[in-house]
Amino acid sequence: MIRRAARYVGLFLVAAYCLAPxxxxxxxxxxxxxxxxxxxxxxxxxxxxxxxxxxxxxxxxLRIIANSVIVAAGTTVLAIGIGAxxxxxxxxxxxKRRALLLAxxxxxxxxxxxxTVSPLFVMINALNLRDTLASLILTYTTFALPLAIxxxxxxxxxxxxxxxxAARVDGCTPFQAFYKVMLPVSAPGLAAAAxxxxxxxxxxxxxxxxxxxxxxxxxIPVGIALFPGLHEVPWGEIAAASVVVTLPLLALAFVxxxxxxxxxxxxxxxx
Numbered sequence: 001m002i003r004r005a006a007r008y009v010g011l012f013l014v015a016a017y018c019l020a021p022x023x024x025x026x027x028x029x030x031x032x033x034x035x036x037x038x039x040x041x042x043x044x045x046x047x048x049x050x051x052x053x054x055x056x057x058x059x060x061x062l063r064i065i066a067n068s069v070i071v072a073a074g075t076t077v078l079a080i081g082i083g084a085x086x087x088x089x090x091x092x093x094x095x096k097r098r099a100l101l102l103a104x105x106x107x108x109x110x111x112x113x114x115x116t117v118s119p120l121f122v123m124i125n126a127l128n129l130r131d132t133l134a135s136l137i138l139t140y141t142t143f144a145l146p147l148a149i150x151x152x153x154x155x156x157x158x159x160x161x162x163x164x165x166a167a168r169v170d171g172c173t174p175f176q177a178f179y180k181v182m183l184p185v186s187a188p189g190l191a192a193a194a195x196x197x198x199x200x201x202x203x204x205x206x207x208x209x210x211x212x213x214x215x216x217x218x219x220i221p222v223g224i225a226l227f228p229g230l231h232e233v234p235w236g237e238i239a240a241a242s243v244v245v246t247l248p249l250l251a252l253a254f255v256x257x258x259x260x261x262x263x264x265x266x267x268x269x270x271x
Contacts (some may be wrong), residue, residue: 027044031044064223065245086145106146108143192256195253202219
């Protein structure tokens with residue numbers, strides 16, 4: 001009984017710790033302007049939606065949300081499409097030195113972003129891709145691929161080889177076995193990898209700031225960072241914008257939570 005109570009208390013404390021930043025942002029976004037920099041009150045004396053109205057009326061917020069959706073979705077499709085093919089080959093086909101290849105793939109993700117901004121900026125500028133969504137999609141795909149390949153390789157390894165062998169015996173080519181048999185079975189792992197890539201692309205700031213110059217290609221993190229004016233910081237609008245852009249990620253995680261858990265544990269259970 002005591003052990004169970006301690007477990008529930010521990011879970012409550014962890015949940016409270018994780019939800020505290022979002023809760024604070026929600027409270028801030030609902031406070032009147034004259035209470036934003038005062039404490040107490042912790043809870044607003046009256047609830048206002050003025051900050052939510054302001055982010056859509058005073059900023060091209062819908063445009064930057066659309067940019068982020070396009071960039072995150074495009075990156076996810078490319079990274080999962082390419083990553084699934086590479087992971088399938090590393091997991092099920094006869095590939096020499098696959099451990100070395102996986103190590104090289106993982107090493108790519110270890111470069112600090114600040115060390116790669118300058119050369120990437122020069123390349124993007126030379127290709128006339130600066131201030132375009134394509135520059136962000138290509139850059140994000142490059143850095144999301146190691147995560148996708150690493151995760152999906154373990155997912156495919158967790159699928160019994162008998163399924164692949166049976167498909168080959170039935171006359172499928174390796175590619176047919178991949179998309180007719182392996183992909184449906186690996187759906188939970190694909191969902192988990194896709195969500196992680198989407199979140200990475202949705203939240204990335206450094207490359208988006210460096211490679212964009214106008215609202216034509218700015219994404220949500222950069223757009224929110226540029227909210228502050230010359231003489232004041234609109235904390236209410238920043239909090240409201242943060243809440244608005246967090247809700248889609250929460251909705252995705254809630255809808256696909258079962259598949260995410262299955263995908264992240266497939267390799268550990270069956271590997």
